[in-house]
Amino acid sequence: MSAPLPVTWQKGIYLPEPALWLDAHGGQGLSFVSHAHADHVANHRHIVCSVPTAHLLRERFGFTAPITALEFGQPWEHGGHRMVLAPAGHVLGSAMIHVTRLADGESLLYTGDFKLRHGLTAEPAQPLPADTVIMECTFGQPHYQFPPLEEVRAAIHRWCRDALDNGSVPVLFGYSLGKAQETQALLAGEDLAIAVHPAVAGMNEAYEQLGVTLPPWEKYIGDSGGRVLVFPPNTVRSTPLRKIKNKVTAMVSGWA
Ligand SMILES: [Zn+2]
Known part of the structure; x- marks a missing residue:
């Protein structure tokens, strides 16, 4: 041996x-x-x-x-x-x-x-x-059991839709590399317009250059206008978000 x-x-x-x-x-x-x-x-x-x-x-x-x-x-x-x-x-x-x-x-x-x-x-x-x-073992313990992706996707859609129906601005937080793109892909096909933080926009462009198809998105320039916002978690206390008084926020870690 x-x-x-x-x-x-x-x-x-x-x-x-x-x-x-x-x-x-x-x-x-x-x-x-x-x-x-x-x-x-x-x-x-x-x-x-x-x-x-x-x-x-x-x-x-x-x-x-x-x-x-x-x-x-x-x-x-x-x-x-x-x-x-x-x-x-x-x-x-x-x-x-x-x-x-x-x-x-x-x-x-x-x-x-x-x-x-x-x-x-x-x-x-x-x-x-x-x-x-x-190996990385972040969720290596057997007691970690996660719901099926479809369930999570449906819950995110419902949450965004409810927020918009209530006149709120839904903000989903996800790391600008990878998790923000996965979050946008989860929103595809649901007739939800997406606006993203500039850091996410830069990474979206890199993903698209590498051949990944994302749902339509635009860069956030201060007007949420009925869109779902996708921002990096470190912007939670940033001025653009502070200005949105009627927002609701959720974190999408994507780690599992
Ligand atoms: Zn990583």
Whole structure:
């Protein structure tokens, strides 16, 4: 039997044999970046990530470091190991990395943030079998049971419709990357007009450039006009929202 791939923790997960960091927090040498959420991204000397994540890092966040951008399933050999990315289903471009030691075939899968239920705006997760698995476990405890997506979608529609019928402005909060787009996709086909915060608008454009179809949306410019607003959670106390006296708000985390 071959020995497992060594894994160390040095303020981040590190695989010493291929000299590869996994979502390292501080700037490091070579690091895999599983997706473009801020808590997974840092200024490394060399980044390996999926093609959509590379697009987001360069176009939306202005990264200039060298990036090895891999298609899902496209093998890349480095330091005596073969790396393959698989979709993680968390946000567009989110990836797991599968590492195989070429000498003996010993393998490891690092999931990053992942979601097994199919989303509307991210590639469906496709975990690969491996000898060692390092995984995010936010909802790993078996007592977490979530309602079916259709139920959640219907509840969100009803909530928005009730708010509009009552003359209120419904505001849905979701992270500008990924969760806001998923929220908009959930609203599709319900005859609900959508206006989004500028940060969400920028990310919507990036998603559309990457081939994702979103329902019609416009950038919020101070007039809600019977629309559902989709804003990032950190704008909850911002001036534009404070000005809307008759709003009702809800958070759509999308984590599960
Ligand atoms: Zn994330």
